Amino acid sequence: MMRKNVKLTTLITLIVILNVVCIFSLSMAVEEKKFYDSGKLKSVLNLIDGKKEGAAKYYHENGKLWAEYPFVNDVREGLCREYYKNGILYTEYYWKNDNKNGLSKEYYEDSGKLKSESNYVDGKKQGTSKIYYENGKLWAEYPYKNDKLDGNLKEYKKDGTLLKTERYQNGVSQ
Numbered sequence: 001m002m003r004k005n006v007k008l009t010t011l012i013t014l015i016v017i018l019n020v021v022c023i024f025s026l027s028m029a030v031e032e033k034k035f036y037d038s039g040k041l042k043s044v045l046n047l048i049d050g051k052k053e054g055a056a057k058y059y060h061e062n063g064k065l066w067a068e069y070p071f072v073n074d075v076r077e078g079l080c081r082e083y084y085k086n087g088i089l090y091t092e093y094y095w096k097n098d099n100k101n102g103l104s105k106e107y108y109e110d111s112g113k114l115k116s117e118s119n120y121v122d123g124k125k126q127g128t129s130k131i132y133y134e135n136g137k138l139w140a141e142y143p144y145k146n147d148k149l150d151g152n153l154k155e156y157k158k159d160g161t162l163l164k165t166e167r168y169q170n171g172v173s174q
Contacts, residue, residue, distance in 0.1 A: 029053070036061050045071070060085045069095075088112045099123035108134050118144070133158055143168070 028049075034042045040063055045056035051074035058067040064087045070078035076095040084090045089112060093104035100120035108115045111134055118129035124147035131140040137160050143151030148171035155163045167174040 084109045093120070097122075110134075123147075145170075 030047045031044065032047055033044050036042050038061060040061055041059050042061075043056065043058045045052050046054040052071035053073065054071060056067075056069045056071055057065060058069075060066045060083075062085055064085060065083050066085075067080070067082045069076050069080045072078075075098045077097075079092060079094055081092045082090045086109065088109060089107050090109070091104065091106045093100050094102035096102075099122050101122065102120060104118050104120055105114060106116045107113060113134055113136060114132055115134075116129065116131045118125050119127040125144035126146070127144060128151075129142045129144060130138060131142070133139045135158065137158060138156050139158075140156065141154045142149060143153065145151070149168035150170060151168060153166045153168055155165075157163050
């Protein structure tokens with residue numbers, strides 16, 4: 001009798017272990033790499049159950065990093081970065097629920113200095129976007145509401161003095 005219980009317990013334990021192994025094997029993580037015709041690496045991303053998960057990296061054909069996109073359950077989520085072919089940061093922005101959300105910045109290719117910054121809400125520009133000369137001085141301020149110019153647009157000379165002001169309402173010059 002005791003021997004039958006040990007065999008039954010062992011059999012049940014093996015069945016449970018096999019079930020757990022089968023469940024985990026159904027949701028396997030796979031690293032996917034793609035290559036240019038030249039043989040150089042084009043992208044690396046992680047797939048879980050066929051969906052992008054974690055950091056996806058894309059490369060220029062010269063081998064330098066082109067973009068980094070974080071994914072959660074096949075949707076971009078978090079800080080995204082894109083780079084010029086020379087390796088200098090081109091832009092960085094945040095995604096939430098597969099839409100741009102938060103501060104987005106763009107940089108000059110040669111110097112890497114800040115070129116512009118805009119705020120996004122659910123994929124639409126919201127608030128004042130600013131554009132800078134490469135010397136760092138403010139070039140323009142564009143007010144946005146629901147992705148349309150709305151408010152006083154201002155542009156400046158390189159020395160910082162005001163060049164022009166123009167009023168917009170719902171995307172239309174007033």
